[in-house]
Amino acid sequence: MLLGSVLNPVNSTIISVALVPIGRALGAPAAQTAWLVSALYLATALGQPVVGRLIDLFGPRRLFLLSTSLVGVAGVVGTLAPDLGVLIAARVLLGLGTCAGYPAAMALVRSEAERTGRDSPGGVLTALAVANQTVAVIGPLLGGLLIAAGGWRATFALNVPLAVAAVLLGLWRLPKPAPASTPARRGDLVARLDLPGMGLFAATLVSLLLFLMDLHPRFWYLPVITAVAAAAFTVRELRAATPFIDLRVLGGNTPLLATYGRALVAYVVSYAFLYGFTQWTEEGYGLTPFHAGLVQIPMFLLAIGVSLFSGRRPGVRGKLLVGAVGQIVACAVMLTLGGTSPLWLLLLVALVFGVPQGLNSLALQNSVYVQADPGRTASSAGLLRTFAYLGSMVASSATAGSFGPRADTAGMHHLAWLMLGAGVLFALLTCCDRSLGRATTTAGTTPA
Template identity: 35%
Template sequence: MTNKPRPGLAIAALSLGTALNPLNSSMIAVALVVLRQDFRLDVATVTWVITSFYLASAAGQPLMGRLADRFGPRRLFTFGMAVVAVSCLLAPFSPNFALVCVARALMAVGTATAYPCAVVMVSTLSRQANISSTRPLGRIQMANTSAAAVGPVVGGLLVSLVGWQALFAINVPISLLALIVVRQVAPPDVGRESGKLSALLRDSDIPGILAFIASLTLAMMALLNVMPAYRWWFIAVAVVLAGLFAWREFRFSPPFLDLRLLGRNRPLLLLYLGFAVFSAVYYFAFFGLPQLLQQAGKYDAGVVGLLMLPLAAMSVFMTPVTVRFIERFGVRSVMIAGVVLLTLASGALGVLTLSFWPPLVLVLMALMGVPYGVVSTASNQGLYVSARPEDRGVAAGIFQTCRYLGAITATVLIGVLYGPGVNQANWGLMVLVMLGLSAVVFVLALAWRKPGAVG
């Protein structure tokens, strides 16, 4: 007997599941200094706890999107939440930093199922609730925005009161709740394959996934100067693997990363590029500021989390406001306005090269929260209107991959720029990079048009 679908509760549970990935990507920001102390690491090495999560997420999202389209979003969502629960239950007992990074990667794979599955189910849930798809997408985006923004606050309290282990443990009850509710009230998977494991492995483009991950990893190792004597070898091999990856993706069906989808859909390609660069700007602030405030400003992790609270508040506030603006003015106009605000907020962060006065930090965090809520929400809506219905699962996966590529770029450059020291002078260099990237996002936002729009 199938339980009666309940769209409102299903959307709430899906939102809870999708929130886990941004929550975990942001909570770790205030734990970097503690992890460095506990495992005796340098700045470049500790960033691997971030990049391992993003590498696994970047590889997992497109694959999970395709699996959601093929095997059913409800089935895949519950599997992903189970992976999160198990990995996070075991992670606090990790005896070394390498296993912490492995646990983060497994958690990323599990949470990577949530967003593509939610996007695939939006059409059915909207029809059942007799509402526009803009509203459930807005709720899902609000959950993502809220989780990413609240992460430093929650993480700071957990790290201060319990330790970094609590950042894993908190995921267990959340993932189990999302799993149980979606299993009970989400619409059943209809017309999907059951499939065999052998067929799944054959169709999953394992060589493409491995080439993608290896290319990114070697490029990061070169930029972070992990092994100076082999730096140029790493770059050369990364370039070769990137070329082989592209060659493979154009010839394999179905590809891990559908490059043809990007080639035939210019609005989607522009949206992806803009969102990736926007994410790099945002994560410069998100991962660079907590380290600056803790080490140069001498603030406790819990205090840093509280100082970043206005970012959470403004992001949450701006998400439903942005949805209403989009309904009135359209995606493109709102996106352009958000990028202008992003540029202004990024420039304002340069004031921190002069002072760490707490009220000043609070104001700057609130300013940064505004463009995060606006651009994230507008990009999410832009994805939905740019992708064909039959491509939305895969498109949503690639969209999230763009977020992770931007975050990986930011964390690598943070490791490079903070390498000589975590201080106000090097933060000033980061602000200059953020302003340059903001200009790129602005150009891409101007070039984007809703499919079918003229001029």
């Protein structure tokens, strides 16, 4: 569960220090290498809820093994890629291949709780959040080490042994689905999958994400496609007997919708820092990829400590409020940085960001576990990741728009102002959400 769920964050973050070396090696500017970030999130944002729904219906084992095998294939393709286009294709495969890990883990946690009759799944939710946070933060350092040892291609080759290990562990440990009492007919399976709903969801999300990747008036038709596809998707899901996303239930679950909104805003700040700040430390401040990764160590250490300290404490509201303050303070300090700033100030920014890094993801994950329909735990967890990736796409677009051809200090300050605005919005969404008090009370029966 832990290994499968961290395949996505390790690939999300390890690329942050590889963007500059890849651009230099392949002769691509920052605006083009940004597609290496966008491609993974586009594929994963679409695939997470789809695979999550398949896991809800058919169990995690087959989906986990199939998707994780694709990660190994993507690692080979990326390692041997001759140009940027093939490298982007490898990132798409990685996005699709890492879709099953997190929804499968959440579904297994829920099924184990139901099997044992315990409301609390032990420390697994905390371990899951800590593992994802640890890998997400250590990714830049790991990437710097791999680039120093074997060049940027080593960051793709890493996926091969990870995928092999995950598949072998999955074959050994993941429970096999119980045999059905009567064979399911093909038509019944198709109806339960709601393929038209999935197709309309894909059209809505892809057109929206493509627009977010490059906010330009010449792409005016993309939001039009998004609106039409979203309207058709809504009509379809409200009429379907077994909808892909039950909008009637989701629409009545205001706390869960608020959690998704907070996730989007939180990850705008988180990923803008991860990619934008890291690129600036290399190009605007002059650090090597390895040293740029080392700057992230304070965030790595503090995020782990914060997650472990707060993981078994009940409630989510306090975590979100402290995380909101941490985001705002860190963004404000970023506005004071320049090319001649002392190194300790960069380390201070990373240290402050460790607080929201350790709290927000944990609190959002546990909110979904408490608020979601138990029968749709995997797909609800997938949707959480989808909203997080929407935030990452906004962050990627903001980073590309702020920097242009080079990650200079002026662009970093522009990005910091955008991050500060998103951080303030996150704080307001948290302060004004009265349902968090009820989530806190309910969450007291879980380890979060």
